[in-house]
Amino acid sequence: MTAAEPNLPPTGVAGSxxxxxxxxxxxxxxxxxxxxxxxxxVSVRLSEGSCVAIHALIALxxxxxxxxxxxxxxxxxxxxxxxxxxxxxxxxxxxxxxxxTRASQNVMxxxxxxxxxxxxEIVLTAGYDLPASYPTGEWxxxxxxxxxxxxxxxxxxxxxxxxxxxxxxxxxxxxxxxxIIQLIGSxxxxxxxxxxxxxxxxxxxxxxxxxxxxxxxxxxxxDEAIEESDxxxxxxxxxxxxxTGSAQGAAAFFSGFESDxxxxxxxxxxxxxxxxxxxxxTRKARVLITAKEGDLASMKMNDEMGSESPIKPEPAILRKxxxxxxxxxxxxxxxxxxxxxxxxxxxxxxxxxxxxxxxx
Numbered sequence: 378m379t380a381a382e383p384n385l386p387p388t389g390v391a392g393s394x395x396x397x398x399x400x401x402x403x404x405x406x407x408x409x410x411x412x413x414x415x416x417x418x419v420s421v422r423l424s425e426g427s428c429v430a431i432h433a434l435i436a437l438x439x440x441x442x443x444x445x446x447x448x449x450x451x452x453x454x455x456x457x458x459x460x461x462x463x464x465x466x467x468x469x470x471x472x473x474x475x476x477x478t479r480a481s482q483n484v485m486x487x488x489x490x491x492x493x494x495x496x497x498e499i500v501l502t503a504g505y506d507l508p509a510s511y512p513t514g515e516w517x518x519x520x521x522x523x524x525x526x527x528x529x530x531x532x533x534x535x536x537x538x539x540x541x542x543x544x545x546x547x548x549x550x551x552x553x554x555x556x557i558i559q560l561i562g563s564x565x566x567x568x569x570x571x572x573x574x575x576x577x578x579x580x581x582x583x584x585x586x587x588x589x590x591x592x593x594x595x596x597x598x599x600d601e602a603i604e605e606s607d608x609x610x611x612x613x614x615x616x617x618x619x620x621t622g623s624a625q626g627a628a629a630f631f632s633g634f635e636s637d638x639x640x641x642x643x644x645x646x647x648x649x650x651x652x653x654x655x656x657x658x659t660r661k662a663r664v665l666i667t668a669k670e671g672d673l674a675s676m677k678m679n680d681e682m683g684s685e686s687p688i689k690p691e692p693a694i695l696r697k698x699x700x701x702x703x704x705x706x707x708x709x710x711x712x713x714x715x716x717x718x719x720x721x722x723x724x725x726x727x728x729x730x731x732x733x734x735x736x737x
Contacts, residue, residue: 388507388589391421391619391626392479396506400482403505403616406596407486410603412614415488419629421481421619426573428473432461433535433566433573435472440539440563447547454540461536465672465698468628468706481506481618483626493634498611499729500638501598502627502700503591503648504620535569538562590717591648592616598648598725612729613643617700623672627700631707638709644682644732645711646725647701664716664724665693670702678705678712686727688720 388399400416407414422428436457443450460471484505487493542559545551595614602610617626631638638645651664668680678701680692693715704711710732714724 388505391506391622392481393506396618397482399505400484400616400618403484403592407484407614410599412486412609413488414484414486417483417485417489418480419483419618419626420478421622421625421629422470422473422476422478424476425622427476428464429461430570430573431472431475432457433569436536436539437563437566437570440543440559440566443539443543443546443559447543451540451543451547454536454543458536458540462673464623466675468698468703481626483618483630484614484616485630486614489634493613493638496611497613497638497643499732500613500615500643500645500704501595501648501725502615502617502645502704503595504618504624504626504700505589505592505616506618506621506626535562535565539566590650594648594714594717594721594725597722598729601722601726602729615700620700623698624700624703627703631700631703631709643709644679644728645701645704645709646682646728646732647699647704647711647713648721648725649695649699649713649715651716651721664688664690664714664720666690666724666728667695667701667713667715668692670695670705670713671698672696676702676705678702679710680712682710682712682728682732683724685731686724688724688727690714690716690724 388396390396404414404416436454439450439453439457441450442453457472460473463469463471464473487496538558539562542555542562545555545558595616599612599614602612615627615630617624617630619625620627666680666683667678670676670678674694674696683690695713695715699713701711701713712728714721714728716724
């Protein structure tokens with residue numbers, strides 16, 4: 378097996394100049410394999426942390442308004458909670474639209490067009506942007522195996538106590554203990570905003586070999602598939618920008634191609650590095666295949682796609698949104714390979730073999 382070497386520069390954060398350079402290098406790597414490629418610009422939110430902070434600040438504002446008008450304040454807090462849940466679990470951007478946008482890039486092979494609904498049976502995907510360094514979130518992810526992040530603190534430990542305290546006040550239940558409940562929720566929300574400032578202040582555009590492993594794995598799988606095929610295999614490749622920002626690059630793409638892909642019963646196979654933040658991994662060297670994905674692990678994936686693999690990848694929960702999550706929301710068969718190295722590549726090849734439509 379020949380390892381793919383795209384020779385990527387540090388990728389930076391979504392929409393950065395370094396990310397544009399990485400998109401060009403990935404496109405060149407695909408062209409060297411004789412594939413037609415297009416690099417398309419997509420509009421993405423400038424900062425994932427900004428969206429979280431906006432929801433926290435709106436909930437805080439609702440708590441303050443609720444000191445005088447509890448019902449109005451609780452309604453504002455409930456709207457913030459629903460907007461956050463809708464964005465993370467349903468993929469519906471509501472309050473998050475207030476965050477400014479900029480251009481990122483999706484690298485696609487073949488280019489969008491008739492080939493996608495005529496020839497494509499498998500879609501291989503990977504994200505290539507690099508998240509800003511996030512010390513507070515990284516510590517929480519390590520400490521609680523990805524089950525607790527500052528974003529979920531917003532949903533549960535911040536908004537909920539404030540909302541409960543306001544509803545108690547609306548029901549004429551008052552007392553120091555009610556004020557303490559609201560104070561605790563407000564402190565959590567303020568801490569969340571501080572964590573997003575921490576994320577922005579500590580932004581780091583440097584990538585190392587592990588950060589780029591997902592793209593290496595995908596290209597290695599493609600090389601093997603090309604070698605095993607008599608001609609150009611019915612495989613599409615997508616490298617998505619803004620993958621670390623709730624898979625915004627993938628969301629922009631799949632919203633336009635879902636019907637064509639679903640008609641052909643295509644399968645989406647996504648790759649992430651085995652040490653990716655938010656992944657529940659008990660043994661670092663073990664290759665896993667996702668059974669659930671998303672910030673709240675609410676999206677059931679097609680982990681049975683790997684059941685016939687000789688490597689027997691274990692099912693995993695990936696507590697972040699990936700391209701596979703977006704594809705599954707659109708009704709496509711999809712899952713994510715979590716791992717690095719030869720085993721991850723072999724699992725990807727097994728998924729291709731087991732997911733392609735049967736031929737007569």
